[in-house]
Amino acid sequence: MYEQKILLGFIRVHILHHAATDPQGIYGTAMREELKRHGYNISPGTLYPILHEMMNNGLLTSKPIIVNGKQRKIYHATQKGRETLTILKQSIKELSNEVI
Ligand SMILES: [Zn+2]
Known part of the structure; x- marks a missing residue:
C-alpha cells in the first residue's frame, strides 16, 4: 500500500500541529487516540519511532x-517545530486548493 508511505507524512504534520497548539502538550497514547479519531490506526511501534525522529530533528x-505512579513523556513543539509547521501549513493550503 503505497498510500501508507504518504499518510505517514500527514501523521507527522498532525503530531506537529497538536504538539504546537495543545497547551498541555501531547503524549503517545492520547496521540494514538486522536489519530484514530481521524481514521488513522497507528501502532505504538510506528508512532514512537516517529516521535523520536521528530525529537532528533529538533521539532x-x-x-x-x-x-x-507511571512515567509519561509529554511532547511539545520547539521553535523550529513551530516554524516547520508554518511552512507546512502554506504547502497544505496550496496543495489543497489544487487537489481538492
Ligand atoms: Zn487532531
Missing part, C-alpha cells in the same frame, strides 16, 4: 511526568 522536546 519536539519531551519531558517526563509521573501519572498514577
Whole structure:
C-alpha cells in the first residue's frame, strides 16, 4: 500500500500541529487516540519511532511526568517545530486548493 508511505507524512504534520497548539502538550497514547479519531490506526511501534525522529530533528522536546505512579513523556513543539509547521501549513493550503 503505497498510500501508507504518504499518510505517514500527514501523521507527522498532525503530531506537529497538536504538539504546537495543545497547551498541555501531547503524549503517545492520547496521540494514538486522536489519530484514530481521524481514521488513522497507528501502532505504538510506528508512532514512537516517529516521535523520536521528530525529537532528533529538533521539532519536539519531551519531558517526563509521573501519572498514577507511571512515567509519561509529554511532547511539545520547539521553535523550529513551530516554524516547520508554518511552512507546512502554506504547502497544505496550496496543495489543497489544487487537489481538492
Ligand atoms: Zn487532531
